[in-house]
Amino acid sequence: MFDFRITARAGRARNGLLPTPHGLVHTPLFMPVGTLGSVKGISPQEIRDIGSQIVLANTYHLLLRPGPQRVKALGGLHRFAAYSGPWLTDSGGFQVMSLGHLRRISEEGVVFQSHINGDLIELSPEKSVAVQEALGADIIMAFDECPPYPASREYMKESIERTLRWLERCFKAKTRPDQALFAIAQGGIDLELRRISAEATVAFDAPGFAIGGLAVGEPKEAMYPAVELSTRILPESKPRYLMGVGHPEDLVASVALGIDMFDCVYPTRTGRFGYALVAEGRMNLKLTRYLDDPRPIDPECDCYACRHFSRAYLSHLIRAEEMLGLRMVSLHNLRYLHRLMEQARSAIAEKRYGEFARDFARRRFGQEIPGWFARALQEGGHWE
Numbered sequence: 001m002f003d004f005r006i007t008a009r010a011g012r013a014r015n016g017l018l019p020t021p022h023g024l025v026h027t028p029l030f031m032p033v034g035t036l037g038s039v040k041g042i043s044p045q046e047i048r049d050i051g052s053q054i055v056l057a058n059t060y061h062l063l064l065r066p067g068p069q070r071v072k073a074l075g076g077l078h079r080f081a082a083y084s085g086p087w088l089t090d091s092g093g094f095q096v097m098s099l100g101h102l103r104r105i106s107e108e109g110v111v112f113q114s115h116i117n118g119d120l121i122e123l124s125p126e127k128s129v130a131v132q133e134a135l136g137a138d139i140i141m142a143f144d145e146c147p148p149y150p151a152s153r154e155y156m157k158e159s160i161e162r163t164l165r166w167l168e169r170c171f172k173a174k175t176r177p178d179q180a181l182f183a184i185a186q187g188g189i190d191l192e193l194r195r196i197s198a199e200a201t202v203a204f205d206a207p208g209f210a211i212g213g214l215a216v217g218e219p220k221e222a223m224y225p226a227v228e229l230s231t232r233i234l235p236e237s238k239p240r241y242l243m244g245v246g247h248p249e250d251l252v253a254s255v256a257l258g259i260d261m262f263d264c265v266y267p268t269r270t271g272r273f274g275y276a277l278v279a280e281g282r283m284n285l286k287l288t289r290y291l292d293d294p295r296p297i298d299p300e301c302d303c304y305a306c307r308h309f310s311r312a313y314l315s316h317l318i319r320a321e322e323m324l325g326l327r328m329v330s331l332h333n334l335r336y337l338h339r340l341m342e343q344a345r346s347a348i349a350e351k352r353y354g355e356f357a358r359d360f361a362r363r364r365f366g367q368e369i370p371g372w373f374a375r376a377l378q379e380g381g382h383w384e
């Protein structure tokens with residue numbers, strides 16, 4: 001179980017197979033985010049139908065409600081949420097940053113003030129692992145600190161050292177053999193600290209490795225050198241997970257460098273604001289120009305929304321604040337990212353990832369292809 005196997009390569013991009021207790025996973029892939037055990041507005045059957053392979057849930061939020069022991073008693077996430085495919089739970093480390101105004105960090109762990117009722121909630125490496133074991137996800141994440149951007153070099157150094165000590169405690173606390181504990185390397189955009197963190201994290205020989213602390217506000221020109229460096233250090237034989245990244249151009253650029261897994265709330269959050277993902281970028285369906293447009297969001301898309309509804313109808317629903325419209329755009333956005341990763345896997349298998357990525361860039365950016373994107377493809381061996 002969890003024995004990752006690479007099946008095809010194109011430059012540094014690669015296809016892989018990751019067996020889990022609840023199904024075989026094909027990489028590279030994008031994981032929808034179901035913070036509270038539910039991808040907002042999308043049913044488990046719809047999640048399956050659009051090609052999702054893993055769903056991500058949030059340790060911190062499920063600890064607050066309904067509570068891990070209740071989820072465990074009701075069959076774990078797979079039965080409780082009626083999604084029988086693989087699950088991944090984050091550790092609560094992202095909330096150390098996002099809820100910075102409501103928490104206190106010590107060597108022992110983090111004390112949060114609940115954003116729901118103000119209660120004090122303690123989360124340590126041991127408790128994070130225990131909560132994730134109760135939730136029953138296939139892949140669980142080590143408890144870490146995701147530092148904010150910007151942060152001083154001194155703070156960042158202290159943070160990555162503490163995260164490494166917490167990682168050791170996570171491995172000691174883990175008891176379930178049917179769960180894979182992924183380790184997380186930090187370091188922000190400081191390449192020296194990023195190297196130190198990655199090299200020390202690799203020493204733990206985890207079944208998978210994540211790159212944390214990016215896509216938190218830093219410019220892409222600073223983000224991609226950190227991704228490139230990380231993929232050179234993290235083992236070839238293990239899955240590499242770039243946390244919190246979901247913009248289409250980021251997926252294409254990062255796959256070029258050897259990233260296998262992604263997650264982000266971007267497609268569903270964007271959908272709830274009425275923006276549909278298309279090859280050229282984002283389509284704002286709230287605009288009046290779409291009220292008489294009989295075409296689907298994307299004629300190339302096979303999702304339910306594109307097969308049944310026009311831009312005009314969806315624009316009407318969104319402007320009228322009807323929930324069906326927002327649900328359908330969210331569904332389309334997830335399917336768009338899944339299709340993008342399916343196309344990437346096919347391109348890798350056929351040794352034409354460079355052609356695929358350059359075609360994506362021409363449609364997405366026109367003649368003004370950003371330097372960071374071109375450099376990522378160049379570093380990955382995909383730019384002519």
